[in-house]
Structures are given as structure tokens and as C-alpha cells.
Ligand SMILES: [Fe+2]
């Protein structure tokens with residue numbers, strides 16, 4: 282018999298656990314044990330590795346799943362109950378600590394002002410990023426970019442009119458506008474190949490720390506709950522508004538380090554695309570949603586604030602590691 | 615675009631012009647660039663580094679880094 286050749290889209294293996302909750306969950310997914318009990322959940326840090334990995338695993342059942350885990354586990358009521366118990370403290374900590382604005386326009390207007398002397402990750406990588414740091418950055422961003430735009434697609438049935446049409450148009454562009462070779466997730470896989478990384482879906486889940494997982498978990502949380510549609514839209518607006526200038530710096534970093542054409546192209550494409558997406562998201566999606574459902578104003582602001590807060594936490598971890606010459610990842614790439 | 619319907623361009627003083635794609639743009643140096651995006655943002659501030667496309671260079675700047683940009 283021929284050895285089984287893994288198709289590129291094959292489900293990833295379940296990762297190693299990071300504590301009591303994720304360990305029990307992984308055993309449960311393998312049909313080898315019960316779900317974690319209430320005591321384990323009660324003591325968990327909502328932003329810690331154990332809870333964030335467990336939440337990530339619960340959400341991943343709605344995307345691509347895991348090798349050896351049945352597709353129907355997506356709607357296992359016990360898993361949905363656990364997911365809800367993990368989401369609750371995560372959402373509570375975001376609401377309590379990230380919220381800075383009460384209105385969408387205040388939160389978004391702030392993001393439309395570009396700091397002259399930025400200190401963020403893209404500034405660091407542009408000015409002095411080395412190839413190993415760009416590889417680390419790509420590895421941990423791959424937990425999102427290999428499913429780019431997927432968490433946001435959940436919101437489409439929850440929108441109407443201008444908001445729906447605008448969101449669908451931007452998603453269409455994210456999905457390659459009808460061309461498989463232009464799907465943004467595929468452009469990112471090409472970037473990973475340029476950087477000598479393995480572009481297999483889920484490959485760097487274990488390497489990615491809680492700060493990186495929390496960002497993707499926030500997207501899934503906002504996307505999967507209709508009640509959080511305002512937050513999803515605010516989050517998406519924040520991403521599109523900040524992406525273009527950040528992508529310009531990252532494209533520069535890729536060029537300066539000779540990372541490769543596909544690596545540079547992913548970010549160059551996002552400079553141009555997201556300058557458009559920002560306009561459509563603000564003028565059609567945010568304005569359209571506010572027109573239909575003005576009571577979501579505060580939630581749109583919350584989604585934008587939560588995005589910035591979690592991105593800042595990730596930036597702190599990356600820059601602290603890199604400034605001391607250390608890896609920002611949990612496992613080497 | 616249905617025949618007979620004029621192409622819609624959204625103009626704002628504080629940002630790019632938004633034009634329904636696909637577009638072909640003839641530049642002053644005789645070259646032509648094109649985009650088949652559903653919507654294209656054309657630079658009107660003339661600061662864009664990817665002119666004629668907008669790259670958000672029209673934005674206001676602030677001296678201090680802001681919280682919550684991740685950047
Ligand atoms: Fe994209």
C-alpha cells in the first residue's frame with residue numbers, strides 16, 4: 282500500500298495541552314476522558330495559555346477541525362457548554378479592561394490618526410527586523426491568516442442592506458474575488474513558503490502563545506455570536522483601518538531582508554486593498570449598521586477597542602522578547 | 615456595469631475618490647495601470663507612494679504613539 286499522502290487541506294493534529302483545562306478537553310476530543318470540571322475552570326486565567334488554547338480548540342471545530350476528531354463534534358452540546366464557560370470570563374475581561382470609548386466614531390477616529398513616531402511591531406520590523414523575527418511573526422500570524430476573513434464571514438447573515446452589501450464586497454476581495462490563487466489565505470501560505478515556513482494549516486498553533494491565540498479567539502467569539510455582531514464589525518473596521526500603513530512597513534521589512542517576492546507581495550497587496558476596505562467598511566458597513574441598529578454604537582466601539590488592546594498585549598510580548606534577543610514563540614520554528 | 619448607467623464615483627475632500635472597478639488609468643508618463651478590484655481608491659492628496667492608488671498617506675499625524683493600535 283502507498284503511504285498516505287497528506288492533502289494540503291488535511292486537518293491538523295491536536296496540539297499538546299497547556300494545563301488542566303486543555304488537557305482534559307484534548308482527552309475528551311480523543312474519546313479518552315471527561316471534560317474539565319468546574320473547579321479547573323474557576324481558577325483559570327482568562328488570558329492564559331490553558332484557557333486560550335482550550336477556547337481555540339472549541340472554535341476550530343467550526344472551521345477545519347482536527348485529525349481523528351469527528352466532524353459532528355462541532356455541535357456536541359457538552360462542548361458547546363464548555364465553550365460558553367470559557368467565553369464568559371474572556372468576554373468579561375475584554376469588556377472590563379479594553380473598553381475606552383462609548384461611540385463608534387470616537388474609537389475609529391482615533392485609529393485614523395497615524396503616529397509620527399510609532400513604536401509598534403511593524404515599526405520595529407521595518408527598521409531593524411531580522412529574518413528570524415519575520416519568520417516568528419509570520420508563524421504566529423498564520424493562526425489567523427491561513428483562515429483569513431473566515432471568522433468575519435459568520436457575520437454576513439446577521440447584517441442587512443448597506444452593511445451586508447459592503448461586508449460581502451470586502452469579503453469577496455479577501456477571498457480572491459473569484460480566483461483561487463488570489464485568496465488572501467493563499468497569498469499568506471505563499472509568504473510562509475518564501476520564509477521557509479511550513480504553510481500547513483494549524484502547523485504553528487503550538488508555537489503561538491496565548492496573546493496570539495486570544496486575537497483569533499476574539500474574532501471567533503464576535504463572529505459566532507449574533508449578539509456580538511456590533512463588536513465583530515467594530516473589530517473588522519479596526520483591522521482594516523490600521524492594516525494599510527502597517528502593511529507598508531511590513532512590506533518594507535520583507536524587501537529589506539530579501540524575504541522573497543511572495544512575502545513582500547502579501548503586505549504590498551494589503552497596502553492597496555485595505556486602503557479600499559477601510560473606506561467601504563467605514564462608509565457602508567459601520568454607517569449602514571448604525572443606521573439599521575443605532576443601539577449597537579457602543580458595541581462597535583468595544584470591538585475596535587478590544588482589538589487594539591489585544592494587539593498591544595501581543596506587541597508587548599514580541600518586542601520584549603526580541604529586544605532581549607530572545608524568541609517570542611513557545612517552540613522553535 | 616449595466617449599459618447606459620453612468621459610473622458612480624464617490625468623492626470626499628478628506629480621503630481618496632472611490633471608483634467602481636475595474637479601471638484603467640493613463641498616467642502622465644504615458645504608462646497605464648489597471649485594477650479589477652470591485653472598488654478602487656484613487657489618491658487625491660498626491661502623497662501616496664503607490665500613486666494613483668490610495669495608501670492612506672492622506673491621514674493626519676500625531677506626535678505621540680496612541681494606545682490600541684497594536685502597532
Ligand atoms: Fe486580506
Ligand SMILES: [Fe+2]
Nearest residue numbers: 521554555558
Ligand atoms: Fe482587508
